[in-house]
Amino acid sequence: MDSIIFLGLNGYAWITIATIAGIFVIMARTRIRAEVVFLGALTVLLVTGVVTEEEGMAGFGSEPVVVHAAFFVIIAALIHTGVLYWLSKNVLGTPKTRVGALLRLMIPASVLSALMNSVNIVALLIDAVKLWAHKLGVAPSKQLLPLSYAAAMGGMCTLLGNSSNLVIAGLYLNQTGQTMNIFEPLVPGLILTAIGTAVVIALQRLIPERESSEHTFETTSDYTVELLVPTDNPAVGSTVEEAGLYNVKGGSLVEIVRFDKEVIMPVPKTEWILGGDRLIYAGQINEILELKRTHGLAAADHHVWSINDIDTSRKMRTAYITFGSDLIGQSMTQSDFEQKNDVVLVAVARQGQRVDGQPREITLQAGDTLLLECPAKSDDQLERNNHRSLTFFDSHFVPEIGSKTITSAAILVLMFIFSSFHVMPLMATTMLAAGLMMIFKCCRFDNVVKYIEWDILLILGTTVVFSTAITKTGISGALAQNIIDVFGTNPYVILAVMCLIASVVTEFVGDVAAAAIFFPVMFGQAEMLGCSPMPFVISLMLCVTFSYSSPIGSIQNMLVFGPGSFRFSDFARVGVWLHIVLLVAMLAVVNLLYPMYV
Numbered sequence: 001m002d003s004i005i006f007l008g009l010n011g012y013a014w015i016t017i018a019t020i021a022g023i024f025v026i027m028a029r030t031r032i033r034a035e036v037v038f039l040g041a042l043t044v045l046l047v048t049g050v051v052t053e054e055e056g057m058a059g060f061g062s063e064p065v066v067v068h069a070a071f072f073v074i075i076a077a078l079i080h081t082g083v084l085y086w087l088s089k090n091v092l093g094t095p096k097t098r099v100g101a102l103l104r105l106m107i108p109a110s111v112l113s114a115l116m117n118s119v120n121i122v123a124l125l126i127d128a129v130k131l132w133a134h135k136l137g138v139a140p141s142k143q144l145l146p147l148s149y150a151a152a153m154g155g156m157c158t159l160l161g162n163s164s165n166l167v168i169a170g171l172y173l174n175q176t177g178q179t180m181n182i183f184e185p186l187v188p189g190l191i192l193t194a195i196g197t198a199v200v201i202a203l204q205r206l207i208p209e210r211e212s213s214e215h216t217f218e219t220t221s222d223y224t225v226e227l228l229v230p231t232d233n234p235a236v237g238s239t240v241e242e243a244g245l246y247n248v249k250g251g252s253l254v255e256i257v258r259f260d261k262e263v264i265m266p267v268p269k270t271e272w273i274l275g276g277d278r279l280i281y282a283g284q285i286n287e288i289l290e291l292k293r294t295h296g297l298a299a300a301d302h303h304v305w306s307i308n309d310i311d312t313s314r315k316m317r318t319a320y321i322t323f324g325s326d327l328i329g330q331s332m333t334q335s336d337f338e339q340k341n342d343v344v345l346v347a348v349a350r351q352g353q354r355v356d357g358q359p360r361e362i363t364l365q366a367g368d369t370l371l372l373e374c375p376a377k378s379d380d381q382l383e384r385n386n387h388r389s390l391t392f393f394d395s396h397f398v399p400e401i402g403s404k405t406i407t408s409a410a411i412l413v414l415m416f417i418f419s420s421f422h423v424m425p426l427m428a429t430t431m432l433a434a435g436l437m438m439i440f441k442c443c444r445f446d447n448v449v450k451y452i453e454w455d456i457l458l459i460l461g462t463t464v465v466f467s468t469a470i471t472k473t474g475i476s477g478a479l480a481q482n483i484i485d486v487f488g489t490n491p492y493v494i495l496a497v498m499c500l501i502a503s504v505v506t507e508f509v510g511d512v513a514a515a516a517i518f519f520p521v522m523f524g525q526a527e528m529l530g531c532s533p534m535p536f537v538i539s540l541m542l543c544v545t546f547s548y549s550s551p552i553g554s555i556q557n558m559l560v561f562g563p564g565s566f567r568f569s570d571f572a573r574v575g576v577w578l579h580i581v582l583l584v585a586m587l588a589v590v591n592l593l594y595p596m597y598v
Helices: 010-029 036-047 051-063 063-080 083-091 098-116 118-136 140-157 163-176 186-202 214-216 337-341 380-385 403-420 426-439 445-451 455-473 474-485 491-509 511-529 533-541 557-559 569-595
Strands: 225-230 251-257 278-283 312-323 344-352 369-375 389-392
Touching: 010 344, 010 455, 010 474, 010 491, 036 051, 036 455, 051 063, 051 455, 063 083, 063 163, 063 403, 063 426, 063 445, 063 455, 083 098, 098 118, 098 140, 098 186, 098 403, 098 491, 118 140, 118 344, 140 186, 140 557, 163 455, 163 511, 163 533, 214 533, 225 491, 251 344, 278 344, 278 403, 337 474, 380 389, 403 426, 455 511, 474 491, 474 557, 491 511, 491 533, 491 569, 511 533, 533 569
Parallel strands: none
Antiparallel strands: 225 278, 251 278, 312 369, 312 389, 344 369
C-alpha cells in the first residue's frame, strides 16, 4: 500500500479517506446506529492494516473515553442523591417578562452545562422547562430551543462541558504530552456564551411557537372509544379477527375488559368474544362508532381510563422517538415492540398535531411523540430496554434530599478544585471522584449501568483512532499544506478558513467526529506556520460546538426536537445567525487571548 501513490497519498491514506467518507454517507442515508457504523469503520482500518491492533485498542483507553466513563458514574450519583433535582427545581422562577424568562433559563443552564456536561443538563431539564413554559403561558418550543443553545454554549467553558472538548484535550495530550487545565477554554467560552445569549434574546421572535405534542394527549376521551358487546350479539363465540373487530376502519382494538373486570391487553387476534365484553378502540372516533351500526355493538357509558389513571395495573406514558431509533420507518404492526415490552400504542403526535389513522399502522418518524399504555411498575425496565429507541420524559422519580446529597456535591466540587489546580490529571481526578461516589454509596452499581451510554464511549474510542489514522497516513499533513498553498501563509486567514469549514461540517456530522477529523489538520498547520498551536486548538474546540442550525448537528438539539414538536427548518431560523455571530466573535476573542506567536 505504501508503494501505491495517487495525488501524493499512499493506498493507506485513500483507504482512510474512503472509510471516513463512508461513515458520513451511511449515517446520512441509513438508519444503522452510529456506534455500529463507527465500529465497522474501525474494523476496516484494522483489517486493511491502516492501524495496528495496539493503535486500535489505544483509542478505547484514551483520556476522553475514560473520563466520560467515570463521569457517567458521577452523573448517576448526582441524580440519585438529588443534587441535580434540587438544582433543576430551584433555578426556574416566575419572571415577569419574556426576556427575564429567557435569562432565568439560559444562564443557569449554561452554568450547569459547563460543570456537568451539556447533554445531561438538557435531558434533565426538558420536563421541568415544558411545565414551566405552560405556567408562563408560552409554547414549550419558545423555551426548549434556548435551553438547547444555552447548554451547548455553556459546555464550551470547560473540558467536561462537551464531549468534543475532551476529544480535543486528549489528542492535544497525545501530540504534546501536556495536560490541559479543565478550565482552559473558560474565558473565551464565557464571552461567547454571553454574546450567544444576547443573540438568542434579540432574535427570540424568530423562535417558532409549536404546539406541544402532549397537549393532544390531555384527554383520552378524544381518541378512545369503548363499545359494549351485547349478550345476544352474533359475534359472541367468535374470535375478534373472525368477527371483523380486530383491525377496523379508523382504529384498532387495544384492550378488552371482561364482565368480571379481567383486562386483556394486548389483544391477540385469536381472543374469543364473550357477552358483556367492553372493547376499547383507539383511532378516529367518528369511524369507529360505525361499529355500533355495522356490528351491533352498544355504546358504553364511560371510558375505561383517563390520561392520569387508567386502572390499578396500567398507566399512560409519553415517549419520543430518538434519531437512529429502530422504530423509524416502520409501524407497530411491523415490529414486535409492543409484545416485547407489554405495551400498546394508543396515539401518535407529530410536530404538535395528532397523526390521523390507525395508530398501529402509522409509519413512525424521528421526533414523533407516542402515547403508550404500559404496566404501572415498569418505568426503569421499560426505559432501560428502550433507551436507544425512545426517550421518556414523564418519569415521576423524586430523590430524597439528605446527607448523601451534600456528600456527592462536595465530591463534585473537590473534583473541579483538584483538576483546576493540577493536583491530579483530569483522568485521575474523575476516576477518583467516581470511586468516592461508589464508596460513600451515593449510587449503586445497577443505577450506574443504567446511565452509562455505551454507544457514546464506542464512538469516542473510534474517533480517536480515526484521528491517529489521519495523522499516520499523511492525510493531515497533505491537507494542511494544500490549504496553505491555496490561502497563503497568513495564520489568521488559515485559522478563519479552517474554523469556517469545521463549523459547517459539524452541522452535519456532529461535534465529536468533526473534532477528531480536524484536530490533526489544524495542529499540523500551526507547526508548518511556526505558530503556537493553542489558538488553533482552542478555536477548534469552540467552533465544533456551533451546530445550531440543524437538529442532527448536536445531541442537545436531538433531545429537544421531539418534545418541542419542532420541524427541521425551525433550528435554522435562529441557528444560522447564532452560528455566524459566534464564529466571527470567536475568531476575534481567541486571537486577542491567545497570541499566535510565543
